[in-house]
Amino acid sequence: MNHLADLVDALPPGRVLTDPDVTGSYARDQTFLPPGKPLCAVTAESREDVIATLRWAAEHRVPVVPRGAGTGLAGGATAVDGCVTLSLTRMTAIRELSPADEIAVVEPGVITADLDRAARAHGLMYAPDPSSYEISTIGGNLATNAGGLRCVKYGVTRDSVLGLEVVLADGRVLATGRRTMKGVTGYDLTGLFVGSEGTLGVITEATLRLRRAPETPPATFAAEFPSLRSAGDAVAAIIAAGCRPSLLELMDRNTLKAIDDWKNIGLEPGVRAMLIGQSDDGRPGAAERMAELCEENGAGFVATSSSPEETEELIGIRRLAYSAKERLGACLVEDVCVPRSALPRMISEIEAAAERHGVLICTVAHAGDGNLHPVFVFDRDLPEPPPHVWAAADEVFRAALALGGTLTGEHGVGVLKRRWLELERAPVAGEMERGIKGVFDPLGIMNPGKAI
């Protein structure tokens, strides 16, 4: 362990943690994957800490697993044996927030919702809002190219990133992108790092695009449907009518039932799906128009509201979804995405897989994007999903690909999806990706075994 002493020497006091109880708490994310045993954890507080750690890791060929808040759902931050887990959560500075240029320059440990709140003080917003945004970090969002509820209107994390500062595997610093809204000098290295799950380097600063916050509170609707098909038709009608929802979420009956069992929302027997949507562009009647389209496509009960309190009540149902499922058992949260028109078929495929394998699957979808989160519920006492759950998940993944979709819309490949990766990605793409990996990380020390 001589070389560990070198790392301690290279960093300010207290940065290197070696107590196994402590390093264990830095070893996993929100997945069930059994983590490896880290050599140590480093809690970086500056770019210089990251540089020193990577220089040392390169010298000693020690794998580095960068991590934010550990809210990932694909195992991207899972420790490997003998690694340094490099935590960026203490780098929380918002270095700049320019209302005139509508940009922010932030460190990777900034909590996503904190940046949004800081922006709102200037009439701006930070658009990406993964469900974990009150606890997730910008660095983690960048690593996975996180989506969220608002991305039906505002796009994913990539769409809000202008430039990055990255410490490469050998400790050198790379600046990518720019502060301007447009720019085409050189290859798009910024885009390459976003979603690369820490396999190419460690992001130590991001220049992010902010947007004008809506001037009025969003108008909201909720609608109950007698079938998934009719809910899917309503989604298509809402998009086709140019309603531009800022949120459009679908919940299946299993999800609604889990919520009802917990909070008694008065779920009627014939309700098979609920659609909740918002419009934030201030056009009068926007929520009512979407509600009408739901009725025209077979919705029974519909409700609309423009008051913040009632809106909170309607959206609150959606917010309860994950907690309600966690009451039922342990949850494997999945993340397929299909072309929007294939949404009802995808849900049917999920239901069929659930039935075939006797698995309870509760599905929530960012319906406007065709991005579904089927949640596979299993026995809480099991350390990881049992084989019949994986068998059902396998069928769901294959069905998504057969419908022209993808294995992961916003969570990433991590470790969890690597088994299925080659079903989606042609060999030549894998070869090119490994080639790129070799350019940035010739020693293969950056988050090995993840993403590609």
Next chain:
Amino acid sequence: MNHLADLVDALPPGRVLTDPDVTGSYARDQTFLPPGKPLCAVTAESREDVIATLRWAAEHRVPVVPRGAGTGLAGGATAVDGCVTLSLTRMTAIRELSPADEIAVVEPGVITADLDRAARAHGLMYAPDPSSYEISTIGGNLATNAGGLRCVKYGVTRDSVLGLEVVLADGRVLATGRRTMKGVTGYDLTGLFVGSEGTLGVITEATLRLRRAPETPPATFAAEFPSLRSAGDAVAAIIAAGCRPSLLELMDRNTLKAIDDWKNIGLEPGVRAMLIGQSDDGRPGAAERMAELCEENGAGFVATSSSPEETEELIGIRRLAYSAKERLGACLVEDVCVPRSALPRMISEIEAAAERHGVLICTVAHAGDGNLHPVFVFDRDLPEPPPHVWAAADEVFRAALALGGTLTGEHGVGVLKRRWLELERAPVAGEMERGIKGVFDPLGIMNPGKAI
């Protein structure tokens, strides 16, 4: 020339052109750069033609310069000695247009405006609209990550690309991206190809995102300002007020004078700048609100209109800008981009450079993006810009970088900007980009000497 016979044999009859008069017409774009002498031109009509050409080129180590319509302004399609110029303009099929999924799958030779028109037949639009969009191709737009007038609201070409089919330098076919709105499987190879100026492979198909077309004709305003500062303030005020313009163009006095000399638009002596803007989201009073903000920031004359005819009249002034300048002499069209708040300072820097070097510079800006096109006018009889024009351009580039900007917002680096590239890009970025180039094109035959 034995190997040329092999190429002729490998392709259907008529694809290989060797008459120097003909190949010369495929040797340059809209820049002044003297092209090299191509070995031949290939007019590809299919993916198979591209594969055969690249296999042959790899075997014989012949450089390949892919090209669309040749409307580029940075020399990206300029022939090099002994190359094959590979024209994609005959691959014009729109293979699929799905209103339900809001995507189109197209060949690279489709004219940009043709795709937009095809989309509009379904109530959709293809948002990117470089000024050349009636003659430029999608493939060329992808190669340069083209911008345009609407990108202040809808983003650049990259923001409308979901997936690509690319023929690599060795003739293998690579599929990138997906048909879904979101997806994070593997590295972002799609983004890497967009803007790579043909240096990594040849795009033979693109899956593009369409958007709902506005339901009502855009509302338009035009405003005349007594100073550039006041026009810049108006731009800032319009953005800060959340007006979400779908177009926001600034013209300086030199540009307006060139138009007035030609078409007599009644330009008053005190007018130093004109701002023309549109809103396409159908909110009543949107153009009037922007016009008011112009008045509050010192505009003299302002006009607004929601009628298509009057709108055409106002926008028509902007459309005349390039033709008006071309009446004055030969034009070097530049493309710096700065943070939006630096727009007035950048224009001052351009004026100072013009004065110092005795060059006539007429500037048009996509003001909402901070993207300026200073047009350097010089003697039509000269084969290329004279030294004092380059000296002025050099100062303009350096000023843009000093203001936190970039050398090129939407035209690309090509050959033209390579001299200045290292002023913007740190050595480590260049090293990584050359590494990536080596992964995709180990023989270095793809558009050598361009972009990076």
